[in-house]
Amino acid sequence: MRKLFVYISIGLILGIAIIGFFASAFLWCYVVVLPLVGLGVYDMFQSKHTILRNFPVLGYFRYFFELISPEIQQYFIERHTDGTPISRNHRTIVYERAKDVSATHPFGTELDLYNNHYEGLKHSIYAKKPSQENPRVQIGGPQCEKPYSASIYNISAMSFGALSSHAILAMNKGAKSGGFYHNTGEGALSDYHLEGGGDIVWQIGTGYFGCRNENGDFDPDAFIDKAKHQQVKMIELKLSQGAKPGHGGVLPAAKNNEEIAKVRMVEPHTTVLSPPGHSEFNDAEGLLRFVDRLRSLSGGKPTGFKLCIGRETEFEELCDTMKSTGIHPDFITVDGAEGGTGAAPLEYSDSVGMPLEPALKFVRRTLEERGLHPEIKIIASGKIVTAAQLVKILSIGADLCNAARAFMLAVGCIQAQRCDTNNCPTGVATQKPELIRGLVVEEKYRRVANFHRNTIKATMELMASCGVEKLEDLSDDLFMHGWQWPPEGGTRAG
Ligand SMILES: Cc1cc2nc3c(=O)[nH]c(=O)nc-3n(C[C@H](O)[C@H](O)[C@H](O)COP(=O)(O)O)c2cc1C
Ligand code: SF4
Structure with missing residues (x-):
């Protein structure tokens, strides 16, 4: 009797796991895979964007990175003397003066004083x-x-x-x-x-x-x-x-x-x-x-x-x-x-x-x-x-x-x-x-x-x-x- 109970329990757990697996695969399919396939097909046949026609779905990464490129530039790439129209050093001096905190600059100039633009x-x-x-x-x-x-x-x-x-x-x-x-x-x-x-x-x-x-x-x-x-x-x-x-x-x-x-x-x-x-x-x-x-x-x-x-x-x-x-x-x-x-x-x-x-x-x-x-x-x-x-x-x-x-x-x-x-x-x-x-x-x-x-x-x-x-x-x-x-x-x- 006890054996039968154990077999039934194992059977139930396995059954739920298998159903769960297929259900989630089914869900994934509906929620993620199928829409992506649909989007890919749409991309291939739309006529406005060449990148998307040639690289369906993947092409969106380009647009995304293009969108956040100013932030990437400013947060990860820009040096203190870079940044246009107003350089990072100059933006910083405004922020410091506006917040009324010390606006001193440590360790010396970062500018090349030997170029012809020095004033x-x-x-x-x-x-x-x-x-x-x-x-x-x-x-x-x-x-x-x-x-x-x-x-x-x-x-x-x-x-x-x-x-x-x-x-x-x-x-x-x-x-x-x-x-x-x-x-x-x-x-x-x-x-x-x-x-x-x-x-x-x-x-x-x-x-x-x-x-x-x-x-x-x-x-x-x-x-x-x-x-x-x-x-x-x-x-x-x-x-x-x-x-x-x-x-x-x-x-x-x-x-x-x-x-x-x-x-x-x-x-x-x-x-x-x-x-x-x-x-x-x-x-x-x-x-x-x-x-x-x-x-x-x-x-x-x-x-x-x-x-x-x-x-x-x-x-x-x-x-x-x-x-x-x-x-x-x-x-x-x-x-x-x-x-x-x-x-x-x-x-x-x-x-x-x-x-x-x-x-x-x-x-x-x-x-x-x-x-x-x-x-x-x-x-x-x-x-x-x-x-x-x-x-x-x-x-x-x-x-x-x-x-x-x-x-x-x-x-x-x-x-x-x-x-x-x-x-x-x-x-x-x-x-x-x-x-x-x-x-x-x-x-x-x-x-x-x-x-x-x-x-x-x-x-x-x-x-x-x-x-x-x-x-x-x-x-x-x-x-x-x-x-x-x-x-x-x-x-x-x-
Ligand atoms: C957001 C913004 C709006 C502006 N609107 C006007 C305007 O309505 N009339 C005007 O003569 N100049 C306008 N300007 C130009 C400024 O008044 C100023 O002449 C120019 O930006 C130079 O100053 P800056 O280098 O300190 O920004 C505007 C500038 C900015 C940034
Ligand atoms: S006002 Fe400044 S923060 Fe706002 S969009 Fe213009 S540059 Fe960007």
Whole structure:
């Protein structure tokens, strides 16, 4: 009897195991193998992707690795001095300054100082004590009734739409806390700019977002309504930007939700392209008259324009027209071709416009030759991330500077370069609520202010090391360009 019981039990266990084996094989077959076979057959006969026709199913690995290649590059391959557009070392310095932790670098430089790209500051034997002051620059010529005292480092134009509501709010609160300005970008003035309480430069682009009529033309009443806001300190007319000069802005349909469309006064859920040029003017005099009109409509606030230099003769003609008409902008923002963008065609980013350094030297010289500087202030932008870069650009000819991507890094951007997909993993450049929630404004606004404060502090230290106490004493000869000894034409003995 007991034997029979044992045989029955063994039989049952074996039976269950065999059934289980066949059932799971059956399940595997249904859940995994059959769908893969189906997918393979589909791949073989679809006509869009050659790789999948030739390597059904396996071909997806290629797409997967292509998708995560920026992360592989950044996490496993990139060296400290690598990484574009902003190197790992420079990203790190932003993160450290934003978190207010030590931003020192151990063991010495990783750069090759013996190549021709080296640009070192010439320090002085008679180095000074760094000034504790936060230097300010007064903007506003005789034609302006409400001059503005600006910091030397500010947040460059980035629209609500390109950036999320939390990113805009964190930047603006940071600007308020640190006493510097925040440029709205061409995507209009939103409640998030105002909620933070920080100083604002309202930028008007070719789409006249926030101050347009139903045809997309400039609407003076809508302009006056917003320009009179006490937080709006200056007005900037955007002619072009370095990353895509001569190409209008692009707001992808995926990012153009109801809220953004309302702020911009456009149709929601459509791709919004702003025209390449302005409908309000088509020559130098028209441009200056429009600048003057914006200034008086704003109640006399400093008004200027932003451009990336293309044809030098056009800029020279513009400056000649300032002389002949007597109409002067209060500032000119020079954006280098190396500048950033939320979205631009690659050809424009790589191959159109003048880089910042030559552009800045040209603009400064052209204004000075006509006696227009220092009345017209020069603002510069284009990859100004570190204090050394800030000192360099101020020495070359800028009165003050703007930065866009540095402040994006300060609010948490990891340079994943997906800004145009609406899938920014850090909530900086997306309109998806589930991603935006990751960016905590109360934490990140402090980082914006810290980054600014620590960068200014480092700038003051560098200036003091060069024996320079005032901004006016900075000059181009503080820099050694490339490494050459003896200097060209000289001898070692001489
Ligand atoms: C996400 C993003 C959005 C931008 N949007 C604008 C804009 O609306 N108007 C504009 O004039 N420039 C815009 N820019 C350009 C910046 O204002 C700035 O001129 C340029 O990025 C150079 O600064 P950076 O090198 O410090 O980033 C944008 C840049 C970025 C990265
Ligand atoms: S994390 Fe990536 S997608 Fe987001 S803002 Fe930075 S670069 Fe753009």
